Amino acid sequence: MHTITQPVCISKELAAYTLILCFHVTLNDLEEIFLGRFMIKEKPHIDAEQYALLQEKVDTLKIIDPLRQNITNFLASDSLNLLQSVEPTKRLLDLKKAYDEAIEGSHRVAVQEENLFKTRNSYRKLAQRAATCYNIMHYLRQLLPEYVMPLEHFIDLFDSCIFQSEKHSMGAVMTEITKTAFITIYRVLNDRDRRVFAIYFAMEIESFNRRQNQQLDLNIPTGEREFIISPTWAVSLLQKRGARLPNEHRFWSYKKPFDWMTDEAYQNLQFLAIFFDWFSDGFERMGKEGQEAKWRPLCEGETENYPLPAPLEQLEPIQKFCIVRALRSDRLLQASTVYVTNVFHQDSNKTKSLTQEHNPNQTASSSSQNPSTSRSTTIPVSPTLQQDADLLTRQSGQRSVLLFYDDEPDEVVNFFLYCTSLIQTDSSTTTPTFQVVNIYGNGANEERILKRTFNKALTNNTWLLLHCIHNSPSFLSYVETSLWELRSKRSSSTPSMPRIWLSIQRAYSFPSSLYNLCLIAYIRTPLSMKEAMTRAFSLIDNDLLRHSSKVEWIPLLHNICYLHCALNLRTRFAQAGWDLPTLTSFTNVELTSAFQVAAREFALSDQSIVRLESAHTSSAVSNELNIRPLSWTSMRYALSELIYGARALSEYDQRAIANIVDFWIQPGSIKRDFEFSKIKYKIPSIFFGQQPKLSQLQQALESLSIHQLDVPEACHLHSTNETNLGDDLLIINRLNRIIDALPANISLSTAVHQRPNTPVEDVTINTSFSSSNALSTSFSSAALYSFSTKKTVALEEYSAMILASKLPKVLTKEQILDRARRNGTPIQSPFNVWIMRETQLMTDLVTLIRTHLQSIKVACDLNQLGTQWSVELANVAHALYYQRIPDVWREMMGPSAPPPTWGLNNFFPDLIMRAEHIEKVLTKGREKHPAYNLSAFFHSSSLFGIFKQEVAHAINLSDDGNNGSLIFQCELTPRDREHIREPPKDGIFIFGLYLWGCSSDKNAVEHGISDAPARNRDAYSSLPVIHLTCVSAEKASQLVSQQQQGADATSNSRSTTLDIYSCPVFYKRSLERRTTEVVCELDLWKKTTNTGQASRWAWRGVCMTVKPY
Structure with a gap:
C-alpha cells in the first residue's frame, strides 16, 4: 500500500498490522532526477552519443584484453628467437601496432566521454535549482500536513518550464522554473503561511546562489536565519557552538553613541558585530563623526526602505535584513517584503550572468530569432x-x-x-x-x-x-x-x-x-487589503466597466471595492472593528449587489438611455429635461441599509457602516484630487482616464504598496495595541518551525542541539516488561510525586496569604439592613433595594472565595490534594495554581466578570476597591454620596434606571413614556474625584468609565473626546469625572440650540458645529460580552469646526466600558 499521508497520521488500527516505511528523496537524489529528466527531454542526442561511446568503449575493451594476452603469450613462447628470425619480429610489431591503436581508441573515447560529462554537468545548476524548489515543499509540511505536492506533479511542472529550452537562455529557463514553482506552491497555502513561505523561499534561493559562488561553508550554519527569528536566541546558540561570551569581546565595552537609539536596538547591533564579522567594520564606524545623520533615519520611519551607510550597502540581502531586524523589530513584516524583493531581484541578475557564462552568444541570438518566445525574468513577490x-x-x-x-x-x-x-x-x-x-x-x-x-x-x-x-x-x-x-x-x-x-x-x-x-x-478572500481589492475588482467585466460613460462611474467602482474590503478589514480587528465581529462579515454577494445598485442608478440618469427612448417614441423632448441627476442619497441608503447594513446584527455596527458608506459614496470621494489623508491614499490616476482598459485598471491596483493599506487607519480606526494583529509574531514563529526541522548544515539550532533521525536510527522492539520501561515508570512516579508536592506547598502558601491579607471585610444581612435604615433613604426605595442587593452580592462572592480557599488550605494540610475534592474545588485549585481567575467566581460576578486571564494580582485589589465603595454608598445613601464609581457595581445599569425613574417622577412623566422621552446627557469635568465632597444640585457625578476607540484628557475636558489614538498601552483612556443629567427630549433640543448659538458666537473665522454622539456604555470590552449587556447610552457633546466630525466617532467604534477589559 502507498499513501502520501505522514506516518504519524496513519490510524492506529492500520499501523498495528503493517510495517511503515517512510521514503524521503534527498536533495542529491532530486538533483540527479531532474538532471536526467532534462537530458532525456531536451538533450536526447547527448544520451545517444553517450550510449554510442559506451558501446565503443566496450568493443575496444574486448579488443585490448585479447591483444595484451596474445603479446604476453607470444613473448613467453619457448621457440621465440627475435635475433635469428625476422618473422617473429614482424609478428610482434603487428601485435604492438594493433594494441596501440586500441589504446588510442580507448583514450579518444575517454576524452569524448569527458566532454559529454562536462556538457551534461553544464546543466547541473538547472537541476540543482529545481531540486531546491521542490525540497522547500517538503519542509512546509512542518506548518500543515495538508501541504503536499507529489514529485510527479513537480516533474510535470519542470517539463513545461524546460520545453524548447534551446530557444531561451539558460538563465531565463532557471527563472521560469523558480517563478512557476513559487506560484504553484504559493496557491496551495493559506494566506498567513504564504508570507512564511515567501521568506523561506527567498532564504533558500539566496543560500543556493551563495553556495554557487562559494560564499558559504556547506557544513557550517551561519546563524543569520536564527537572528531573524530572535537575536537573543541566535546569540545563545552561537555562544554554545563557539564557547565565546559576548562580554569578553571588545565591542561589548562600547557605549551607545546616540541618545535617540533604544537600548535594545544597540544591544542587537552589538551582538551582530560580535558574532558576525561582516558587520564589525560598520559597527566600528558607527560612533565616528558624521554617522548620526546616516543612522538616525534607520531608527525612524520606514527603516527597510532607507539605504544603509556606505560599507553596509554592499552586503547580502539577508545581512541587510539582520540589521533592520536589530534596529526595528516592529517593522518585521515590511522588512521581510523588502528582503524577498531584493533576493528575487538579485537572483534575476545572477541568472543573467549565468546565461553569459553558459553561452555568451545564446541570449542575443535567441532574442533576435525568437522575439515572441521570450520569457519573464522576474519573480513576483506576491503573485497577482x-x-x-x-x-x-x-x-x-x-x-x-x-x-x-x-x-x-x-x-x-x-x-x-x-x-x-x-x-x-x-x-x-x-x-x-x-x-x-x-x-x-x-x-x-x-x-x-x-x-x-x-x-x-x-x-x-x-x-x-x-x-x-x-x-x-x-x-x-x-x-x-x-x-x-x-x-x-x-x-x-x-x-x-x-x-x-x-x-x-x-x-x-x-x-x-x-x-x-x-x-x-x-481559494478564499485574501487577508491583505491590496490583494482583496484586486480580487474584488476581478468581478468587474467589460460590460460592467462600459456600463456608463460618466466620469464618475469608474472611480465609483473603485470606491465600492475599497468600501467592501475596508469593512472586511475591520472584521480582522475583532472587537476594535465591530461590536459583534464574529457575526459581521461580507462576501461577494454583497459586493455584486453593490455593483448592481450603482449600475441601476447610473442607468436611470444616463443621457444615452434618454436619447434612445426619445428616438423610439419619435418625440422631440429635450434631453436636458429628461436627464435625471445621480441620486447619491439613494445609493448610500441601499448600500448602508439594504446590503451591508443588513449583515450587521448590532445597531452600533449598522451606524458605523452607514457613516463609512457616507464617506466613500459621495461626489467628493471620486474626484482626482481626493486623498484619504490618514494613509495618504489616492485613487490611481488611470481610473480617471478616457476609456481605460480593464487590464490597466487591474495592474494599477496590483502596483499598490503591499503594506500601505494593511493598517487600522485604512478602515477608519486608530492604531493601538488592541488593533495589533500579531501577524509578525505568527509568521516568525511558524518560520522558526521550518528552520528547526532543517538539517544540521543549514539550521544552527539543529547543529547545536543534536537530535536523532526521524523516526529512529534502527528498528526497535516493543517489549512491555523490559527493564527500560520499568525505569521510565519509576522516573514518572518520582516526577509526579515531586510535582504534586510542589503544587501542594504552593497552594497552601497562596491560600493562607489571600485569607490573611487580600480579602475585604463584608457585612452580614443584619448589618446591611441597619446601614440601609440609617442612610437617610426610605428602606423600600429603588435605590436602597439596589444598593442592598449589590452589597449582598459582594458578601456572597467573598464568602464563596473564603470557603474555597479554606477548603484548599485544609486539604493541603492533610495531604488530600486531589483525593477528596469535588470537581468544583479541583477546578478552583487548578486555576489558582496557574494564576487564573476560577470560572465559578466569574459566574457569580455577573456581566462585569473579568476574563480568566486578567490575573489574580489585578482581581483581589479590584475586589477590595469594589467592596469599600459599595459599603460607602450603602452608608451615605442617595442624597449624600458625592460620586459613583460605576466599575465597582455588579449591575451598574440599575443606577441609570433608578436615576431616570427619579427624573420621570419629578416632572410627572408616566412610566410608559419614560424610556423614549428622557435622554442622558453628560459633561466631562476637570474635577478630581478625590476632591468631590458633595453631590451636584442637578444630576449625579459618575466616574470609573473607560473610553475605547479614541482618547480623552482630563486636563483638556472642554474639548471632550479627542480624535486620536489612546496613549494607554491597553488601548483605552480613563475618563474623568462626568456630570450626568437626564432631561426630556424637548429640553434637550433647546439645549442643543443654545449650545449651537454659543458655538457660532465664539467662532468668528470658521463655522462651528455641535457634535453630539450617542456613545454606548458596555460592561466590558472582551469578546465574551453578550449582545444584551448594554448599560446605557450617553450623549457626548463637542464643539468642532469640522462639519464631518459627527460621523467619525461611529467610524472609530467609540464606546465606553465600566471595566478596563
Whole structure:
C-alpha cells in the first residue's frame, strides 16, 4: 500500500498490522532526477552519443584484453628467437601496432566521454535549482500536513518550464522554473503561511546562489536565519557552538553613541558585530563623526526602505535584513517584503550572468530569432490573481484541479469564471464551453443526473466545475475512479486531460489520493487589503466597466471595492472593528449587489438611455429635461441599509457602516484630487482616464504598496495595541518551525542541539516488561510525586496569604439592613433595594472565595490534594495554581466578570476597591454620596434606571413614556474625584468609565473626546469625572440650540458645529460580552469646526466600558 499521508497520521488500527516505511528523496537524489529528466527531454542526442561511446568503449575493451594476452603469450613462447628470425619480429610489431591503436581508441573515447560529462554537468545548476524548489515543499509540511505536492506533479511542472529550452537562455529557463514553482506552491497555502513561505523561499534561493559562488561553508550554519527569528536566541546558540561570551569581546565595552537609539536596538547591533564579522567594520564606524545623520533615519520611519551607510550597502540581502531586524523589530513584516524583493531581484541578475557564462552568444541570438518566445525574468513577490489563474489554467491540461475553500463557496465560482475568462482562442479553434454544477447530496436521483452531466462533459471536452462535491461522497468516488482510468489510458498523441475542476470545503475529509490526482489551490478572500481589492475588482467585466460613460462611474467602482474590503478589514480587528465581529462579515454577494445598485442608478440618469427612448417614441423632448441627476442619497441608503447594513446584527455596527458608506459614496470621494489623508491614499490616476482598459485598471491596483493599506487607519480606526494583529509574531514563529526541522548544515539550532533521525536510527522492539520501561515508570512516579508536592506547598502558601491579607471585610444581612435604615433613604426605595442587593452580592462572592480557599488550605494540610475534592474545588485549585481567575467566581460576578486571564494580582485589589465603595454608598445613601464609581457595581445599569425613574417622577412623566422621552446627557469635568465632597444640585457625578476607540484628557475636558489614538498601552483612556443629567427630549433640543448659538458666537473665522454622539456604555470590552449587556447610552457633546466630525466617532467604534477589559 502507498499513501502520501505522514506516518504519524496513519490510524492506529492500520499501523498495528503493517510495517511503515517512510521514503524521503534527498536533495542529491532530486538533483540527479531532474538532471536526467532534462537530458532525456531536451538533450536526447547527448544520451545517444553517450550510449554510442559506451558501446565503443566496450568493443575496444574486448579488443585490448585479447591483444595484451596474445603479446604476453607470444613473448613467453619457448621457440621465440627475435635475433635469428625476422618473422617473429614482424609478428610482434603487428601485435604492438594493433594494441596501440586500441589504446588510442580507448583514450579518444575517454576524452569524448569527458566532454559529454562536462556538457551534461553544464546543466547541473538547472537541476540543482529545481531540486531546491521542490525540497522547500517538503519542509512546509512542518506548518500543515495538508501541504503536499507529489514529485510527479513537480516533474510535470519542470517539463513545461524546460520545453524548447534551446530557444531561451539558460538563465531565463532557471527563472521560469523558480517563478512557476513559487506560484504553484504559493496557491496551495493559506494566506498567513504564504508570507512564511515567501521568506523561506527567498532564504533558500539566496543560500543556493551563495553556495554557487562559494560564499558559504556547506557544513557550517551561519546563524543569520536564527537572528531573524530572535537575536537573543541566535546569540545563545552561537555562544554554545563557539564557547565565546559576548562580554569578553571588545565591542561589548562600547557605549551607545546616540541618545535617540533604544537600548535594545544597540544591544542587537552589538551582538551582530560580535558574532558576525561582516558587520564589525560598520559597527566600528558607527560612533565616528558624521554617522548620526546616516543612522538616525534607520531608527525612524520606514527603516527597510532607507539605504544603509556606505560599507553596509554592499552586503547580502539577508545581512541587510539582520540589521533592520536589530534596529526595528516592529517593522518585521515590511522588512521581510523588502528582503524577498531584493533576493528575487538579485537572483534575476545572477541568472543573467549565468546565461553569459553558459553561452555568451545564446541570449542575443535567441532574442533576435525568437522575439515572441521570450520569457519573464522576474519573480513576483506576491503573485497577482492573473498570474495565478493563467498558470493554473495552463497546468489544468495535465491534471484536474481541486479547489479548497473554508466558508466562502461563492469565491470558488468567481475564481473558476475568472480563470475561464483568460482563455484565448483563435479562428482555428472552437470556443470552449463552461459549466458550473452545484452538488447538494440529495440522494440517488441527483447522483444519476450528476453522472450524466459528468460523462457528457468528458465527451464534449467541457470545462466543468463540480462545486461542493464533498456533499456527495459516492459521486466523488465515481469521479476519482473515472479520472484515474482516463489518466492511465492517456497516450502521447492526446496528452491533455479533460478540464474537470472540483471544489471541497477544507473541513471535510476526502481521499488523500486526490493529492496525487489533482492540482491543489486554496481559494478564499485574501487577508491583505491590496490583494482583496484586486480580487474584488476581478468581478468587474467589460460590460460592467462600459456600463456608463460618466466620469464618475469608474472611480465609483473603485470606491465600492475599497468600501467592501475596508469593512472586511475591520472584521480582522475583532472587537476594535465591530461590536459583534464574529457575526459581521461580507462576501461577494454583497459586493455584486453593490455593483448592481450603482449600475441601476447610473442607468436611470444616463443621457444615452434618454436619447434612445426619445428616438423610439419619435418625440422631440429635450434631453436636458429628461436627464435625471445621480441620486447619491439613494445609493448610500441601499448600500448602508439594504446590503451591508443588513449583515450587521448590532445597531452600533449598522451606524458605523452607514457613516463609512457616507464617506466613500459621495461626489467628493471620486474626484482626482481626493486623498484619504490618514494613509495618504489616492485613487490611481488611470481610473480617471478616457476609456481605460480593464487590464490597466487591474495592474494599477496590483502596483499598490503591499503594506500601505494593511493598517487600522485604512478602515477608519486608530492604531493601538488592541488593533495589533500579531501577524509578525505568527509568521516568525511558524518560520522558526521550518528552520528547526532543517538539517544540521543549514539550521544552527539543529547543529547545536543534536537530535536523532526521524523516526529512529534502527528498528526497535516493543517489549512491555523490559527493564527500560520499568525505569521510565519509576522516573514518572518520582516526577509526579515531586510535582504534586510542589503544587501542594504552593497552594497552601497562596491560600493562607489571600485569607490573611487580600480579602475585604463584608457585612452580614443584619448589618446591611441597619446601614440601609440609617442612610437617610426610605428602606423600600429603588435605590436602597439596589444598593442592598449589590452589597449582598459582594458578601456572597467573598464568602464563596473564603470557603474555597479554606477548603484548599485544609486539604493541603492533610495531604488530600486531589483525593477528596469535588470537581468544583479541583477546578478552583487548578486555576489558582496557574494564576487564573476560577470560572465559578466569574459566574457569580455577573456581566462585569473579568476574563480568566486578567490575573489574580489585578482581581483581589479590584475586589477590595469594589467592596469599600459599595459599603460607602450603602452608608451615605442617595442624597449624600458625592460620586459613583460605576466599575465597582455588579449591575451598574440599575443606577441609570433608578436615576431616570427619579427624573420621570419629578416632572410627572408616566412610566410608559419614560424610556423614549428622557435622554442622558453628560459633561466631562476637570474635577478630581478625590476632591468631590458633595453631590451636584442637578444630576449625579459618575466616574470609573473607560473610553475605547479614541482618547480623552482630563486636563483638556472642554474639548471632550479627542480624535486620536489612546496613549494607554491597553488601548483605552480613563475618563474623568462626568456630570450626568437626564432631561426630556424637548429640553434637550433647546439645549442643543443654545449650545449651537454659543458655538457660532465664539467662532468668528470658521463655522462651528455641535457634535453630539450617542456613545454606548458596555460592561466590558472582551469578546465574551453578550449582545444584551448594554448599560446605557450617553450623549457626548463637542464643539468642532469640522462639519464631518459627527460621523467619525461611529467610524472609530467609540464606546465606553465600566471595566478596563
